[in-house]
Amino acid sequence: MRLFFNQTSPYARKVRIAIHELGLRDAVEFIEVDPWREPHDLTEVNPLSKVPALVLADGSVVTESDTIIQALHSLTAGLQPIPDHEPxxxxxxxxxxxxxxxxxxxxxxxxxxxxxxxxxxxxxxxxxxxxxxxxxxxxxxxxxxxxxxxxxxxxxxxxxxxxxxxxxxxxxxxxxxxxxxxxxxxxxxxxxxxxxxxx
Ligand SMILES: N[C@@H](CCC(=O)N[C@@H](CS)C(=O)NCC(=O)O)C(=O)O
The missing domain is CATH 1.20.1050.10 (Glutathione S-transferase Yfyf (Class Pi); Chain A, domain 2)
Structure with missing residues (x-):
């Protein structure tokens, strides 16, 4: 997996924290970019030019910090971050x-x-x-x-x-x-x- 991130982004930090908490650090290549400069590496993955953006092993892309965290949980087959029962x-x-x-x-x-x-x-x-x-x-x-x-x-x-x-x-x-x-x-x-x- 590849994570496009920026050191100062609070959204990317959420995902980086989750990666640590889930013990997935060694499974992720961290790619630091400046999304404001619209670098090609990032925009070809995320046309919105925003971080975080996660590229999964099969090449599919997940954006939006909370969606990425949910996708990471699915990969670990651990407890899902959002319970599936109400309330x-x-x-x-x-x-x-x-x-x-x-x-x-x-x-x-x-x-x-x-x-x-x-x-x-x-x-x-x-x-x-x-x-x-x-x-x-x-x-x-x-x-x-x-x-x-x-x-x-x-x-x-x-x-x-x-x-x-x-x-x-x-x-x-x-x-x-x-x-x-x-x-x-x-x-x-x-x-x-x-x-x-x-x-
Ligand atoms: N709702 C998104 C927000 C992502 C976002 O806005 N990231 C900022 C960095 S803190 C960004 O990449 N901004 C660049 C831009 O808007 O052009 C999330 O939760 O992931």
Whole structure:
């Protein structure tokens, strides 16, 4: 298998964490690319020029971080990351979507801030910062943060919080969210998190 990724991408980090957690590191060739430059190697695999993108042994391509994680689970014949019975399935999908939304809002802030100053839309950034604050507070209040599990939703959350530290540290996300801060302190000690830290 080949994984197209970028060191700083929070979406690619989710997949890299899952690869570590599933013990698949030796089965994957990691290819680092800059998707913004639309390199041929990447675009011939993923015309969207986005990472992560996974090429399976039979040549088929899987994109979208959560879809890739589900495909990797199928390969290991282990427990599926999304339960197939209700209400667990619905709850799991909701958690995955919320954490993906958290990453999306952080990523929008970063991309917006990279525009030439005259093209930046400050209100759009502050709106995303409100999204981030509300989402984190909702997770703090409602998520069961269970250390016995590190599933697809937890991977999304851990990657999202790591990305906030990396790119949006000025938001001081830990402030007023002690449960989340403690959970992340423990999550960061996992070998999969250490090995994939953005730099
Ligand atoms: N929803 C996608 C998002 C992937 C994505 O936007 N990746 C960024 C890197 S962080 C990218 O490749 N951007 C390049 C571009 O949009 O041209 C996922 O979860 O995999």
């Amino acid at each position: 667990e399935r619905r709850l799991s999908l909701a958690r995955v979507a919320l954490c993906q939304g958290l990453i999306d809002a952080s990523f929008i802030c970063v991309v917006e801030a990279r525009r030439p100053p005259e093209l930046r839309w400050a209100d759009w950034i502050t709106r995303q910062e409100r999204v981030i604050a509300r989402t984190l507070s909702s997770i703090e209040a409602r998520f069961a943060l269970d250390d016995r599990r590190f599933d697809i939703g937890d991977i999304g959350l851990a990657s999202g919080l790591g990305y906030l530290d990396f790119r949006n540290a000025h938001l001081s996300w830990r402030s007023g969210r002690p449960r989340l801060a403690e959970w992340f302190e423990r999550a960061e000690l996992r070998p999969s998190m250490i090995a994939t830290r953005p730099c």
